[in-house]
Amino acid sequence: MMHLPAQLKLFIFDIDGTLHVDGQEIAGARALIQTLRDQNYAIRFMTNTTTKSQAMLVEQLENVGIQVEQNEILSASEASRTYLHDEQINLGRKIKIWTVVSENIQADFSEFEQDQQHPDFVVIGDIGNGWNIDLLNQIFNCLNQGAKLIALHKNKFWQTQEGLKVDIGLFVAGLEYVSNQTALIMGKPTVAFFQQVLASADCSAHQAILIGDDIDSDVGGAQRLEIFAALVKTGKYRASYHAESKIQPDLVLESVAELAQYLPEK
Incomplete structure (x- = not known):
């Protein structure tokens, strides 16, 4: 079995459809996040969800047993606020x-x-x-x-x-x-949004992996920066859509829980 690149330092997770669906944990998500924390990997949660504040996103993850700090979540609304703030200064x-x-x-x-x-x-x-x-x-x-x-x-x-x-x-x-x-x-799949996530963890693209259920926004966006990208067959994933896409994930997983099998030995 292949292993993920040994230089990985940062795991970037899409949230909805990857870790949970409508507040119901996708089996094994909580255990995987804890394993990564135990092995001292940096973790970021990257979302296009625009119906919840940062605090609400934290609460939703904690409700499915995933402990998270607010600064680990990067949302499209926060990216937009930052852009508008900078525009105001520039103008x-x-x-x-x-x-x-x-x-x-x-x-x-x-x-x-x-x-x-x-x-x-x-x-x-x-x-x-x-x-x-x-x-x-x-x-x-x-x-x-x-x-x-x-x-x-x-x-x-x-x-x-x-x-x-x-x-x-x-x-x-x-x-x-x-x-x-x-x-x-403002959100995925824009290069600027992925760059913001990398900068928040002080990591390069080659030190990161993205895990998500959207072949366009998640996988396609990550690969624009040559970030290793894993597609999960949960959430919005549809085999027919995947088959028709020109985007080729670096890794395809039945669910996020399967990622544990590919972790480098430490």
């Missing part, structure tokens, strides 16, 4: 934004002025069943007036206990099409 003025996001993460953007009529940026996240044609038209009009479109991510779909559900990529792509804009994507 030398206060910027106005309209955050079309869950109430759970509105506080992440509290330093910015909100303006639903003439914003500099429209920030799109998951709002569940809140989407409707009037809202889309209002966003469209803001974009036509010069606002820039920021998407916390552009995922196509996500896994729930009831099955797959459409994600915000549907709305982002539609808004891009009608406004002739290309959205600024």
